[in-house]
Amino acid sequence: MGLLSLLKQERSLIVALASGFVAYSVEHSVLEAGKTASLIAAAVLIGIIILASTRVAHHAEMLAHKVGDPYGTMILTLSAVAVEVLILAIMMGNTSSPTLVRDTIYAAVMLDINGILGLAALLGGLRHGEQPYNDDSSRTYSVMILTAMGISMIVPEFIPGDRWHYYSAFTICAMIALYAVFLKMQVGPHSYFFSYSYPRAKPATGTGTQQEDTKQESAAISIGVILAGVLIIGFLAEFMSALMNAGLEGSGAPLTLMAVVVAAISAAPEILTALRAALRNRMQSVVNIAMGASLSTVILTVPVMESIALYSGQPFVMAMTPVQTVMVAITLVVAAINLNDGQTNAIEGMTHFVLFATFVMLTALGL
Numbered sequence: 001m002g003l004l005s006l007l008k009q010e011r012s013l014i015v016a017l018a019s020g021f022v023a024y025s026v027e028h029s030v031l032e033a034g035k036t037a038s039l040i041a042a043a044v045l046i047g048i049i050i051l052a053s054t055r056v057a058h059h060a061e062m063l064a065h066k067v068g069d070p071y072g073t074m075i076l077t078l079s080a081v082a083v084e085v086l087i088l089a090i091m092m093g094n095t096s097s098p099t100l101v102r103d104t105i106y107a108a109v110m111l112d113i114n115g116i117l118g119l120a121a122l123l124g125g126l127r128h129g130e131q132p133y134n135d136d137s138s139r140t141y142s143v144m145i146l147t148a149m150g151i152s153m154i155v156p157e158f159i160p161g162d163r164w165h166y167y168s169a170f171t172i173c174a175m176i177a178l179y180a181v182f183l184k185m186q187v188g189p190h191s192y193f194f195s196y197s198y199p200r201a202k203p204a205t206g207t208g209t210q211q212e213d214t215k216q217e218s219a220a221i222s223i224g225v226i227l228a229g230v231l232i233i234g235f236l237a238e239f240m241s242a243l244m245n246a247g248l249e250g251s252g253a254p255l256t257l258m259a260v261v262v263a264a265i266s267a268a269p270e271i272l273t274a275l276r277a278a279l280r281n282r283m284q285s286v287v288n289i290a291m292g293a294s295l296s297t298v299i300l301t302v303p304v305m306e307s308i309a310l311y312s313g314q315p316f317v318m319a320m321t322p323v324q325t326v327m328v329a330i331t332l333v334v335a336a337i338n339l340n341d342g343q344t345n346a347i348e349g350m351t352h353f354v355l356f357a358t359f360v361m362l363t364a365l366g367l
Contacts, residue, residue: 010055013228017232019045056083056225074186074187081293081301084262084265087233087234087266088262093241105297107259110356112293113352116267116271116289117352118353119275121286121345124344131283132342133196134196141287141294145291145298154325157320171302179300273289274289331352
């Protein structure tokens with residue numbers, strides 16, 4: 001691929017990078033212009049960040065097609081979590097909210113399981129009826145998510161304040177151990193848990209050459225674009241965070257709004273990928289994306305953020321509120337029931353989507 005062709009394809013990232021330099025030059029002027037100008041600028045940057053993260057997800061998806069499941073889904077979810085952790089770490093430096101990490105992880109789980117899985121199963125079910133997948137994957141994901149969230153976001157409610165650093169260090173070790181075993185299982189002898197054999201579709205006439213050309217595209221280019229995209233997103237997030245903080249200060253907006261924004265930015269590309277998979281009757285990919293992203297968010301974000309807390313000596317509030325605990329419990333129970341028979345349908349999708357609507361309503365009420 002020629003340089004000009006590559007630059008043309010990645011014009012979204014070039015626009016994002018240029019926007020970062022523009023934000024750098026006008027940030028102080030916008031902040032002095034008032035809260036409304038700051039919020040408008042922050043909204044524009046959020047849109048640009050989502051555009052850039054979509055390109056990152058596109059190249060992650062290209063790599064995923066090359067290597068196939070379960071490696072492909074792992075690449076997709078890890079790229080999304082990398083974006084989320086980077087934005088979260090940057091925003092933690094610009095806000096004094098001790099609950100941002102907790103609220104972001106909670107919002108991400110609601111978006112991934114109830115939003116992405118719910119909408120995909122609903123639309124896919126309306127088009128195809130019952131959609132098959134490997135129920136070994138859903139059971140594995142569900143028990144891992146429940147364990148990880150229980151250890152890192154429910155038990156901390158009972159830890160004395162003067163001993164938080166001991167439990168924080170334990171949580172880091174526990175998450176790393178869980179993920180190490182999960183990763184070994186996902187890419188090792190139990191990789192079949194996370195894949196499903198679909199009937200082979202007949203290739204359309206005359207598309208063979210085009211498909212071969214797509215497969216030949218260099219994986220190195222995709223990896224390079226992913227790394228560059230994540231750095232650009234981090235660059236933009238610095239300004240977006242400062243502008244959003246200034247715009248929301250004293251506005252009476254829900255405290256969890258910033259957490260929802262972070263979760264939505266990382267989930268946006270996954271939503272498109274999952275919906276395309278559901279409409280193509282590939283529910284296994286949807287389950288891997290939605291449940292895998294939820295698990296990766298908890299099991300990777302927690303140790304990174306807890307390490308930052310130990311280094312800085314300032315603990316985060318990780319224990320969920322009663323409302324959050326109830327919503328997570330209902331979500332995981334519903335997921336365990338719905339994803340236990342190897343098929344999804346529109347009714348199951350609707351139950352999760354109603355739970356997502358409930359999450360949106362609770363957020364709007366400031367709960």
